[in-house]
Amino acid sequence: MNKKDQAQQALQAKLTAAYATMEKRITHPRIKDAIDEIKTQLSLGKGHIILVTGPAGVGKTTLSQTLEVDLQKRYLSEMNNNPGLIPVLKVEARATSEKNFNWKLFYNTILSQLEMSMDAPAGVAYGIDPHTNHMYRPLGHSKNTTDGLHAKVEYALRARGVKVLMIDEGGHLTNVSDSQMKRQTDALKSLSNCAECQIILFGSYDILGVSRLSGQLARRIEEIHFSRYKVDVADDVQSFYVFLETLESRCGGLFGGLLTENAPTLQENTLGCIGNLMTIVRKFVAQIQRTSTVTQGLLNRCLLTPGQHTRILEEIQWGEQCFDNETISTKEVRRPE
Template sequence: MQQKHSAPLSPIPNSASTLLGKRIKHPRIADVMSELETLIYPGSQDSTLLVCGPTGAGKTTLARYMVEAAVERAAVEMEENAGTIPAIFVEAPSSGENEFSWRLFYRQILAELGDDLDAPKSAYGIDPQSGRMVRPRGAGGNSLGALRTAVERALRERRVQFLVIDEAAHIIHQTRNSSRLEIHLDTLKSLVNKCGTQMVLVGSYDLYPLMSLSGQLARRHHVLHFERYRQDRPEDVRAFVACIQAFEKMLPALWGGELTRYAEALHENTLGCIGTLSSVLVRAARLAKADGRWSTEALRRALLTEAQRDRILTEILEGEEAINPGLTRIMPTQRRQASAGGRSAA
């Protein structure tokens, strides 16, 4: 971003909080949503759909739009049957434990489905000799098995079509070895088999290695690439500028028409990730409010540092290198023709 010493604009209102929670349904979200909606249907062989992309690209926004759209489409059905919940959103828990916490995960699902988990649950019975109520030995209603049974029942009864699991990479990060990770994924797959609810795992490029755990898992998973807006693609540059303009329209009194002129610098600094762009602009707005006036310097201080940007870029390039060959591979006949063409040219 080139240094500019233009006079600061007039004092700004307390509008930084306006950007918090604001979402932009930009083209990348619309494209991935369309593909997901095509692949989510009863009886699908894709038990799990993986949405992978760089940090800050807007994957959580996508996930929430997916659930909201499903609820909107099912409005009539939900009015006729108040118990219907077509889709739910949960975040894979990062509990600090050595292993992924299925107990906490199941509780989150049940909470989203409206189950009351405040009171401890126990299965009681009647002693045939005394006639008194007794608590049977063994697992209570809060055991892991009981929670799993409750989740299965709730997903079926609520007719949940799909379950979005955000930050799904937590499952990988909290798993000690690949064999245990395969068990976790088999557990998710069994939920699909029992309930007919498809799983949409959303996360960073860390999710992509799940494809290599086993052939069975690979067959039942499908990967969607949630890409950033690249600077070497004119259509991506135009889409990114349109997002900046959308943010500008949210707070015209704050930006004063000055934001779009820095589109190229913002694109480079945020690496074309709209979530990161949003974070930068929220910081800029807060800094401007603290200063009492909007200025270029407020925006400059809000940008990612070079160290931050370089680290994110490294992860993006490694992720794109891993995922793109699988998404751009050619058919075997095309490969043979290309090979033959190469030999002929030689």
């Protein structure tokens, strides 16, 4: 084998390691701190809703996946004794083109994941038309009213022993008028009480409006900030650098030290959000595979554009202000247009 073939083989081995790393969750201090705080708040019991919020691209989906695995370990012995037990359930509050949040679709999603649809009273299956993106149901009389489905979900959650219900993309629930938001929050609180489970809502800063609706709701809602790594905080700069070191090591040295060499640039460009960083790294890996080279120019091409950076920064600054200022009203907790 000549030197060129050897170099190509070595590069391919590094690319394989990098792609394998991209498929895994890499924890960092922000995730650990957030999970510790969430687990502390879970001791409050049913009837409380935990809001986990942070900027777009900070890694909330990775946090929710890591938390799900961590909580399942807590109930492992119970799950071994009772194979039908599902103590932790993670669902997405799906968006459709409907004007209001589609509760019927949401409830059916929960029933489907609990594999309880066949045990519930007969009704009509709901879905999304792939051509129009509208909810549909077959013609004819249906017993699947929203209240009826709510009752089925309560029963299913209790039957499966769900202790924690995690809802991702919570902004789809709260991006409504104040009156609708209050009704929807009351519905979640009722679900928590009657099903005897705790609800964790993940979303961008929009979801903070829930806890600003009334004093009664504020008393039952706990806010947790899953924040970014700031460039003007020494500990954050160090943690971000260590994460880059870990990433380079796990990717088999593919980047040749370019990530750590560009740590200040990457932290500033990604606004200290690990999710944004991972998007850039994935693009960089794809470019390396395409060109069989690892250069500064390739990395620069993968960074956020000035326009993207400015827009994300505006939303982050607005969101952090909303989180830190408890006197901001619900109407002010709206994503800027």
